[in-house]
Amino acid sequence: MEPSTLDLPGTVTGTMVVTEPLNFWGGQRVKPRQQANAEPVFEPATGRVLCQMFPCGSEEVDEAIKSAHSAYLKWSKMAGMERARIMLEAARIIREKRDTIAKLEVINNGKSITEAVVDIDVAWQCIEYYAGMAATLAGQHVQLPGGAFAYTRREALGVCVGIGAFNYPFQIAAWKSAPALACGNAMVFKPSPMTPVTAVLLAEIYKEAGVPEGLFCVVQGGADTGSLLCHHPGVAKVSFTGSVPTGKKVMEMSAKSVKHVTLELGGKSPLLIFKDCELENAVKGALMANFLTQGQVCCNGTRVYVQREIMPQFLEEVVKRTKVIPVGDPLLDDTRMGALISKPQLDKVLAYVNQAKKEGARVLCGGDPFVPSDPKLKGGYFMSPCVLDNCRDEMTCVKEEIFGPVMSVLPFDTEEEVIKRANNSPFGLASGVFTRDISRAHRVAENLQAGTCFINNYNISPVEVPFGGYKMSGFGRENGQVTIEYYSQLKTVVVEMGDVDSLF
Ligand SMILES: NC(=O)c1ccc[n+]([C@@H]2O[C@H](COP(=O)([O-])OP(=O)(O)OC[C@H]3O[C@@H](n4cnc5c(N)ncnc54)[C@H](O)[C@@H]3O)[C@@H](O)[C@H]2O)c1
Ligand SMILES: C[N+](C)(C)CCCC=O
Secondary structure, three states: OOOOOOOOOOOOOOOOOOOOOOEEEOOEEEOOOOOOOOEEEEOOOOOOEEEEEOOOOHHHHHHHHHHHHHHHHHHOOOOHHHHHHHHHHHHHHHHHHHHHHHHHHHHHHOOOHHHHHHHHHHHHHHHHHHHHHHOOOOOOEEEOHHHOEEEEEEEEOOEEEEEOOOOOHHHHHHHHHHHHHHOOOEEEEEOOOOOOOOHHHHHHHHHHHOOOOOOEEEOOOOHHHHHHHHHOOOOOEEEEEOOHHHHHHHHHHHHOOOOEEEEEOOOOOEEEEOOOOOHHHHHHHHHHHHOHHHHOOOOOOOEEEEEHHHHHHHHHHHHHHHHOOOEOOOOOOOOOEOOOOOHHHHHHHHHHHHHHHHOOOEEEEOOOEOOOOOHHHOOOOOEOOEEEEOOOOOOHHHHOOOOOOEEEEEEEOOHHHHHHHHHOOOEEOEEEEEOOOHHHHHHHHHHOOOOEEEEOOOOOOOOOOOEOOEEOOEEOOEOOOOHHHHOEEEEEEEEOOOOOOOOO
16 A cells, blocks of 8 residues: 555655645645656655656646635635634644654655754744734724825735745745735645645645635646746735745746735855854854754855854864764654755755865865765765865855855954955845844844844744845745735725815
């Protein structure tokens, strides 16, 4: 018998095969219409084929959007409280199935189970948070002369498209769908072709919770399917998470029919460590800023600026801790670093390390392919986490997003100098500062050009807090109250109480 995607209790790395359809619309999983352009999906920890991804063509995209639109007509007319109740039920089901979803996420993405469980928790928290907001959506009343008045209504946009990256497959689907649904929209979600497996579980969960059939649809595919979605006349908004080059294309395609757009793009974020910091926390912060999800995190603080006086102690401690990060089978509880998403991604990251060496950086640890002793992991995409010293601002490893476990460390002398250097980047997703000087901390936060600044910690993103970029890292926000504005539109209603004062 074929193993089912939800039959996971005894599952170990290297055994899972997914055969069920991964598309979802009209309230059910939908078989691919054609198998011509199938792409193999790999289990990163073993290099085995986990399943086939069959990209949706125009007819399938059209069906999904129609299905979402008919659900939107019902959902948008429901009271916010009713939507909230259903979303809370969806959050409860995710909590109930959390370990199963996390396991599948690990098998498909390669991150450690410890991290995946947190990701799934963040997903249900996000849905719970926006459920709480669904009934609070309200407009404004404005008194006008002569008893006239106006009021505003916050209305849904219609069918929204979510396009996801590979690094947080289930969480991204929740971050996009939760505010969209809270505002009365429907969503058609396209996961990364490398991580197609878990979004469909979210679709099933929303259905079980009681949303109208079609409210959250999943279409599989890559660039072609994404392009069909961005061009589709039935789509009101595209919320995209991915790289800057793809984000630009999404914006261009969406502009043709003036769709709303949110872009959550890449980064090369600076982390500033001052000599007055609490060093142990700063070291822990630098590890959190670089090595979650094998370094494949958009907001990672990969340019670590350390004040010259504490550089030796910082390097000693950060290297000591990096060397003992347990890399290996991501389904094991003790593992802290799993496998990168793909062989090409692993090769790309290793090439960045080689390039850094050629440009004069010194490898203090890691930066090599890693072969775990467990024979079943021999074909996995593992590497040892890397710390680079002797870095300079103009080096490739300091300028470009590597998207792997590579930390570049650079010395600095003064606050003014380091802020200038930190801001000298086309990206502006996140930033961080470690210092015990409270005035300095807030001054630095004010002057760094980034959508987030972490003070004395890094990569903490509770769902109550907005997340998004400055500069080429994108625009719009996810999470927090403000995201409601990105999934709704404001209608003004002007009411005359007297006679029309006509000029004609
Ligand atoms: N800012 C954030 O919140 C955030 C979060 C996660 C990842 N990211 C960024 O994502 C990147 C890594 O993810 P990736 O490799 O999956 O990114 P990517 O840009 O290659 O792909 C992202 C998504 O876009 C789709 N896509 C590709 N071409 C398309 C096209 N022409 N039209 C429409 N869709 C298209 C892909 O199929 C995928 O679903 C990094 O740059 C990372 O920083 C940003
Ligand atoms: C949950 N983190 C760590 C803030 C990552 C958000 C998504 C970025 O890739």
